[in-house]
Amino acid sequence: MSDERRKIMRVLSGETLTPPPLWLMRQAGRYLPEYRETRAKAGSFLDLCYTPDHAVEVTLQPIRRYGFDAAILFSDILVIPDALKRNVRFTEGHGPEMDPIDEAGILALKPEGVVAHLAPVMETVRRLRRDLPNETTLLGFCGAPWTVATYMIAGHGTPDQAPARLFAYRYPKAFEHLLMLLAEISADYLVAQIDAGADAVQIFDSWAGVLGEREFEAFAIKPVARMIASVKARRPQARIIAFAKGAGYLLKTYRHKTGADAIGLDWSVPMAFAQELQKDGPVQGNLDPMRVVAGGKALDDGIDDILQQLGNGPLIFNLGHGITPQADPANVARLVERVRGWRNR
DSSP states (O other): OOGGGSHHHHHHTTOOOSSOOBOOTTOSSTTSHHHHHHHHHHOSHHHHHHOHHHHHHHHHHHHHHHOOSEEEOOOOTTHHHHHTTOOOEEETTTEEEOOOOOHHHHHHOOOTTHHHHTHHHHHHHHHHHHHSOTTOEEEEEEEOHHHHHHHHHHSBOOSSOHHHHHHHHHOHHHHHHHHHHHHHHHHHHHHHHHHHTOSEEEEEETTGGGOOHHHIIIIIIHHHHHHHHHHHHHOTTOEEEEEETTOGGGGGGHHHHHTOSEEEOOTTSOHHHHHHHHTTSOEEEEEOHHHHHHOHHHHHHHHHHHHHHHTTSSEEEEESSOOOTTOOHHHHHHHHHHHHTTTTO
16 A cells, blocks of 8 residues: 555645544553553663564554554654763653753764664664554654753753753853754654655654743744755655644744644644644644543543544544553543544444
8 A cells, every 4th residue: 555545644645534544642652551561571661662573562552452543653752862872761750861961062962873873763663664554654753853952951851941941041052053963863863764664754842832932933943944854855755743742822833834744733722723723734633631541521522622623624633742651541442433433423
């Protein structure tokens, strides 16, 4: 089957499908008992990401269980700083940590060898395209430069990314250098994933929502636009979803300024605004992950609202952010059944 006939690829080309295709961010994750079993075998989290046998297995688990329309490569946005030798580690209960970078450290970064370091990820992509059902879209991904930079500056996640914002104000030239370097490396990484068999890719800007208007333009739009232009210059057929979580009204010009084929929406985006954004092209989202935890009427109402408001245009049904470990797998099955049964009820 050509990738153009895969449902998500059709939506990314502007088609409206009823019911819309669906996948869930973090669909391979701790809410699934089979994931927890594989995670225990793998050792460290990075070993899980870098061992193709394990990464393929956890990517396929939600496809076997739910038959989602897309599988998303199991990896992490922080493999880029790991490849840049920033001593990335994942500590249980503490999240990701790495050596914080300073101005001198930024200027000393060397992009050479990054994609070679990530060769196991490309092997995972190749195996996935071979093992997935023909109708299933394979999504690659990476973190957006701003979000990756926030972890590199602070050395860990923070509630409002104040360390990165402060660094950007104090050392604007060094910070711009970091963002543009990450944009260049990330574009190479996405091209490598596409060449290995990914049908489309998503750029996650999970911390875009902490930025003011001027900073959003400089830190979220400019580097992502550079990435997308670089990828499309080399792989014109590439389809790219950009997800700037928390960006709110700043999403109004995000698609046009970045060149993304589709934009991801978080659950805080009002439906009337989402409809406006959909007039310009495909949107993805935007169910609150807590509705999947709650289940029942809360889940059904949230699903129905999105389908009624956005289902008459190009839509990829998804969550507004990643599924949480507390989610009941039975609620995910209910979600899939309800989306797929739309207009047959």
